[in-house]
Amino acid sequence: MSQIVLLTSIVIRLLAFFWSVDLVRRFRDWRLVLLSGVLGLMVLRHALNSPWVRAEWPRVADVGSALPAILVSIGLLITVILIGRMIEDHRSALEAASAATRALQENQTRLQFVVDQAPVVLWALDNEGVFTLSEGHGLEALGLQPGEVVGRSVFDVYNGNAGVLSDARKALAGHRARSAVRVGDLVFESRQRPLVDSSGRVVGVLGIAVDVTARERAMTDLEATNRALTNAYDSTLEGWVRALDLRDRETEGHTKRVTKLTVELARRVGVPEDELVHVRRGALLHDIGKIGIPDAVLRKPGPLDEDEWKLMRQHPVWAHEMISAVDFLQPALDIPYCHHERWDGEGYPRGLAGESIPLSARVFAVIDVWDALRSDRPYSEAWDEDRVLAHLREQAGGQFDPAVVEEFLGMLAEA
Secondary structure, rough: OHHHHHHHHHHHHHHHHHHHHHHHHOOOOHHHHHHHHHHHHHHHHHHHHOHHHHHOHHHOOOOHHHHHHHHHHHHHHHHHHHHHHHHHHHHHHHHHHHHHHHHHHHHHHHHHHHHHHHHHHHHHHOOOOOEEEEHHHHHHHHHOOOOOOOOOOOHHHHOOOOOHHHHHHHHOOOEEEEEEEEEOOOOOOEEEEEEEOOOOOOOEEEEEEEEOOHHHHHHHHHHHHHHHHHHHHHHHHHHHHHHHHOOOOOOOOHHHHHHHHHHHHHHOOOOOOHHHHHHHHHHOEEEEEEEEOOHHOOOOOOOOOHHHHHOOHHHHHHHHHHHHHHHHHHOOOOOHHOOOOOOOOOOOOOOOOHHHHHHHHHHHHHHHHHHOOOEEOOEEEEOOOHHHHHHHHHOOOEEOOHHHHHHHHHHHHHH
16 A cells, blocks of 8 residues: 555656656746746655655554655645746737737827828817827828927917817817818818816827828819809700790790799798709790690691690690600609699599699699680680789689798898
8 A cells, every 4th residue: 555655656757857848848938947946856856755665565554654645745736736827817818919919009009100191180288278289191291290289279370260269178078079161271170179087187188180181172173063063954944845845936935933932832832942943944935845736736826626625635645755764854843744733633634632742843833824815816816914813813823833822922021
């Protein structure tokens, strides 16, 4: 039994020795070599000096006296294992810290490149509005050098620039500020945010501004191009309408007059301002479908017969087919397609009634009849104003939207 105990003690100590050697193999560190060597020597020395090695194994009679040595050996093995784990954890932490440091350095390099190359200005203010940082390639456009304004107050550097000073005051008061700021001929998109301490007190401001002058100029040029293109479209529409007026002599000048009045009345009844351009185009094109009407019908000097009326009533449908194929004109489609619908549902081409008729078409219907009845026709003389007004009142709730008629009469009274 004593030999078994002796063998167990020696095996445990040898395991501790080989564990320390394995640490050296895995980590290849001179400090670990030194530590493992010391531990290994301690293990061997303790094993060789034990009484069981010096004495003859058969003379060991008291197995119980070997237990302390076994416990010491186990403790030594556990110690070596724990030290190895601690060293391994420490090395992993060092590697993670090293990787984080490298990533931070790479990010700093990238950020510095952006600051040095992009049209950006970075700055910091203390709680009095004094510059503590001023960097960025965008400073060149302002005629400044990096760091030139450090130590100076933002209220002195940008004295007279209401936009810059307003944002600075807002940020120093503890609020984020974001705006487009003009400095001379340049435009910067600026953002500022306050820096606060643990008590919530503002201790400074961080800001960044990007030179967007080129973008703003490009947008201005694009808007000018769009306006020119829109004007060209509108001129083309007016040319179409003029050609139709010349063809339909009895309505010459009618389109121009009703377009003007329709836009005025549409504004009064609440059509949004940005939709009035579509109302105007719709009024201009209200009879564009008559292009499909033969001259014999369109220019007939007397009343139309039933077949001719059936043909004439197709002009809103033909207008729809023409205009719906043009994306630019689709928002203006309501008047050409629906201006012959009636409030009571007896109109054409679809028999719409009430508010199912688009508002712009209801407005135009009143104006269209007003102008037609007050104009001379080959088969009808113009009515006087009182007679036309009486007709509009009579048809309110029948042919016309009563609210639109009332608004039109009010508009006439104010004129």
